Amino acid sequence: IKGTRPYMAPEQLEGTANAKTDVYALGLLLYEVLTLHPAFDPHAPGLLQDVRAGAIADVETRNPRRPVPPALAETCRRALARDPAGRLPSARALGQTLRGWLDGTMERERRHHEAETFAAKGIEIDTIDIDLVVRPRWFREMGSNGSVPLLVWDGAAIHPSNVINE
Numbered sequence: 001i002k003g004t005r006p007y008m009a010p011e012q013l014e015g016t017a018n019a020k021t022d023v024y025a026l027g028l029l030l031y032e033v034l035t036l037h038p039a040f041d042p043h044a045p046g047l048l049q050d051v052r053a054g055a056i057a058d059v060e061t062r063n064p065r066r067p068v069p070p071a072l073a074e075t076c077r078r079a080l081a082r083d084p085a086g087r088l089p090s091a092r093a094l095g096q097t098l099r100g101w102l103d104g105t106m107e108r109e110r111r112h113h114e115a116e117t118f119a120a121k122g123i124e125i126d127t128i129d130i131d132l133v134v135r136p137r138w139f140r141e142m143g144s145n146g147s148v149p150l151l152v153w154d155g156a157a158i159h160p161s162n163v164i165n166e
């Protein structure tokens with residue numbers, strides 16, 4: 001067996017390794033960054049059995065004092081899927097997913113999909129609640145000239161008074 005045991009994918013114990021094995025190892029690092037705890041205790045007597053079983057405490061509940069955003073928790077869970085077929089396809093895909101979370105595109109895509117779903121069902125939305133985790137640069141630039149612009153967010157016209165400034 002080659003590898004650092006607490007950072008091994010379950011299939012490594014069987015002597016198999018591929019690109020998805022790397023995704024699992026990166027997922028273990030992401031888990032540790034998000035929770036401030038390793039997924040597997042390196043000193044535990046049943047370490048190899050835990051690795052083989054993929055027995056990892058949920059990333060969202062592992063450290064109650066460190067809340068993990070749901071989208072990041074889901075990305076971490078996908079990277080740590082016990083079955084390699086359930087993992088992200090590559091380290092590059094994991095990196096792109098994390099970049100999408102950092103720059104806000106994952107949230108915009110989720111909201112856009114949600115709006116399309118409402119539109120398909122014919123549901124009218126009276127108010128639009130935008131939680132700006134990442135404030136768009138164009139919002140600051142348009143608002144700096146003193147006028148009250150009408151913003152367009154994913155095809156919906158939004159008056160700035162409806163935007164919560166943090």
